[in-house]
Amino acid sequence: MIDASDPSHSEGVDDHSSYSDGTTSALAGFADTTELALMMIDARGIITYVNKAGQRLLGYERDEMVGCTLDLIIPERLRGAHSAGVARVGGGQPSKLSGKTVEVAALRRDGTEFPIELSLSVWQGPDGVVMGGIIRDISERRQRDTRLHRLAHHDPLTGLPNRAQVNERLGAILAAGGQAAILLFDLDGFKKVNDNLGHATGDTLLQALAVRLPAVLDADAIPARIGGDEFAVILPDVGDPMKASAAARSILDAFRQSFTIGDHVLKLGACVGVALGPTHGADPEELIASADLALSHARRDGSPGFRLYEPAMRSAIAARRLMKDELLQAVSAGELVLHYQPQVDLESGAVFGAEALLRWNHPTRGLLFPATFLSVLESHSLALQVGCWILDEACRQAAEWRSTGLPEMRIAANLFSAQVNAGNLAQVVTETLDRHGLPPEALEIEVTETVVLENDDRVLAPFRELRDRQVGVAFDDFGTGHASLSTLKRFPLTTLKIDRSFVRDLLVDRSAGAIVQALLGMGRSMGLDVIAEGVETEEQQAVLLAMGCRIAQGYLYAKALPAEAFTRRFVETKGKARGKAAGSR
Numbered sequence: 134m135i136d137a138s139d140p141s142h143s144e145g146v147d148d149h150s151s152y153s154d155g156t157t158s159a160l161a162g163f164a165d166t167t168e169l170a171l172m173m174i175d176a177r178g179i180i181t182y183v184n185k186a187g188q189r190l191l192g193y194e195r196d197e198m199v200g201c202t203l204d205l206i207i208p209e210r211l212r213g214a215h216s217a218g219v220a221r222v223g224g225g226q227p228s229k230l231s232g233k234t235v236e237v238a239a240l241r242r243d244g245t246e247f248p249i250e251l252s253l254s255v256w257q258g259p260d261g262v263v264m265g266g267i268i269r270d271i272s273e274r275r276q277r278d279t280r281l282h283r284l285a286h287h288d289p290l291t292g293l294p295n296r297a298q299v300n301e302r303l304g305a306i307l308a309a310g311g312q313a314a315i316l317l318f319d320l321d322g323f324k325k326v327n328d329n330l331g332h333a334t335g336d337t338l339l340q341a342l343a344v345r346l347p348a349v350l351d352a353d354a355i356p357a358r359i360g361g362d363e364f365a366v367i368l369p370d371v372g373d374p375m376k377a378s379a380a381a382r383s384i385l386d387a388f389r390q391s392f393t394i395g396d397h398v399l400k401l402g403a404c405v406g407v408a409l410g411p412t413h414g415a416d417p418e419e420l421i422a423s424a425d426l427a428l429s430h431a432r433r434d435g436s437p438g439f440r441l442y443e444p445a446m447r448s449a450i451a452a453r454r455l456m457k458d459e460l461l462q463a464v465s466a467g468e469l470v471l472h473y474q475p476q477v478d479l480e481s482g483a484v485f486g487a488e489a490l491l492r493w494n495h496p497t498r499g500l501l502f503p504a505t506f507l508s509v510l511e512s513h514s515l516a517l518q519v520g521c522w523i524l525d526e527a528c529r530q531a532a533e534w535r536s537t538g539l540p541e542m543r544i545a546a547n548l549f550s551a552q553v554n555a556g557n558l559a560q561v562v563t564e565t566l567d568r569h570g571l572p573p574e575a576l577e578i579e580v581t582e583t584v585v586l587e588n589d590d591r592v593l594a595p596f597r598e599l600r601d602r603q604v605g606v607a608f609d610d611f612g613t614g615h616a617s618l619s620t621l622k623r624f625p626l627t628t629l630k631i632d633r634s635f636v637r638d639l640l641v642d643r644s645a646g647a648i649v650q651a652l653l654g655m656g657r658s659m660g661l662d663v664i665a666e667g668v669e670t671e672e673q674q675a676v677l678l679a680m681g682c683r684i685a686q687g688y689l690y691a692k693a694l695p696a697e698a699f700t701r702r703f704v705e706t707k708g709k710a711r712g713k714a715a716g717s718r
Contacts, residue, residue, distance in 0.1 A: 633667025
């Protein structure tokens with residue numbers, strides 16, 4: 134390093150150097166050719182030398198710097214600390230930074246501040262302490278680090294914080310003894326947007342949601358995207374379930390208005406899971422897991438809504454996991470079976486059809502009805518396999534009955550959403566009918582409101598195709614949910630099924646009677662068959678007949694029976710079913 138502590142030496146060469154003149158000149162020449170910025174100051178903080186790279190970096194000529202204090206290139210807010218450090222070293226105290234590399238801020242001639250990396254050396258010159266520094270501009274590195282940090286902590290599509298940042302922020306809040314609520318939600322129907330309209334439209338939809346979310350949340354809320362269509366919101370300093378619930382409602386409100394993406398108007402829904410830290414989790418992992426459990430329960434509740442985490446949810450989730458494992462065993466061991474409930478012509482008393490209903494012969498719990506396990510099965514990877522088995526077995530049984538005593542027998546089979554979403558429903562149904570030699574009019578497929586409410590040609594198309602081939606399409610439990618008359622008009626139905634709750638109250642509730650009468654009239658006007666479910670008494674049957682209902686099923690005729698019992702009772706007797714109620718539930 135050149136010892137140039139005398140300000141009068143503009144070239145930075147000290148006559149008292151221990152180097153020879155030739156060596157000093159060589160070092161000075163080297164200093165001016167290197168790309169590293171070099172600078173020296175004396176014990177008073179006066180700049181005694183700066184090389185050409187330093188001049189270029191800072192924007193000064195050499196004679197504009199030499200003789201000036203170091204404050205020339207130090208931002209004003211940092212000058213006090215720098216001056217104190219120089220004075221301490223100049224007074225003979227050891228430098229804490231000597232031999233080290235530190236990152237500090239410097240000031241250019243034009244007033245712009247920029248980050249530098251400083252390697253400091255201190256030595257004793259002939260006129261006192263000399264401090265020399267190698268200066269590197271690290272602006273590009275800082276920008277690169279900032280970009281990398283942003284990439285590591287932000288979602289590149291929406292610009293929102295990502296899962297890593299959610300974990301960091303929650304961790305910092307909880308570690309400091311603070312409170313925070315975490316809300317998790319995903320988008321109902323987003324996969325269909327991607328499948329039908331393309332990923333570009335899906336990406337634009339996510340960006341639109343990222344813009345809309347902050348507008349419905351408090352200013353200190355932190356929305357984040359943590360997965361494909363999964364979002365989170367952190368509410369700092371919130372431990373009150375009422376405040377967290379209000380935020381969940383705000384998120385749901387964000388979906389009440391449709392999204393316009395290009396030429397498409399998209400309506401989506403969401404379910405929200407809410408957890409409060411540290412009550413529901415002392416660390417980010419546990420807290421997010423609690424919110425995820427609440428989200429799972431909100432999804433199972435059906436319609437868009439939210440659930441606040443409850444400790445009992447963990448045991449419920451454990452029970453569901455156990456049931457999922459048991460269902461795998463049930464399928465491989467043949468424990469799932471079909472029972473058949475007759476559908477009766479009320480005028481003739483003849484059985485003309487049957488609904489195939491799933492049952493589980495559980496090895497330890499006995500015969501289980503769908504209410505016990507259906508929600509688990511529908512979310513299981515087995516749903517498609519089991520749904521196709523139900524369709525196949527029902528058609529096989531119907532073909533057998535048609536050939537042995539009930540030639541007009543019609544079978545009704547319930548569909549799972551997985552069968553509809555598989556994309557080959559019409560093909561599977563057609564191949565199943567062909568395999569068993571069953572005519573299309575002998576099959577009716579039953580759909581739930583979840584399917585009927587789909588405003589999606591991809592979903593509607595196979596049902597239109599099947600209806601046109603004379604396969605029946607029934608809407609199960611109409612009147613209990615959100616389906617409207619316009620929904621019925623759009624969906625290719627052939628049959629309405631009146632929910633058992635209306636039939637049950639038929640004789641005791643005038644409004645139930647009015648609803649049944651309206652459904653029967655609507656079915657007639659739309660050219661649809663109407664089936665009344667849950668008929669248990671002859672009085673109910675008589676009222677339904679008087680209202681014009683022609684088809685019913687329920688315990689008055691028979692509970693759902695195994696195939697062998699159904700055969701003995703109805704096929705061998707040529708299908709007469711009129712009589713007393715078959716028994717209690």
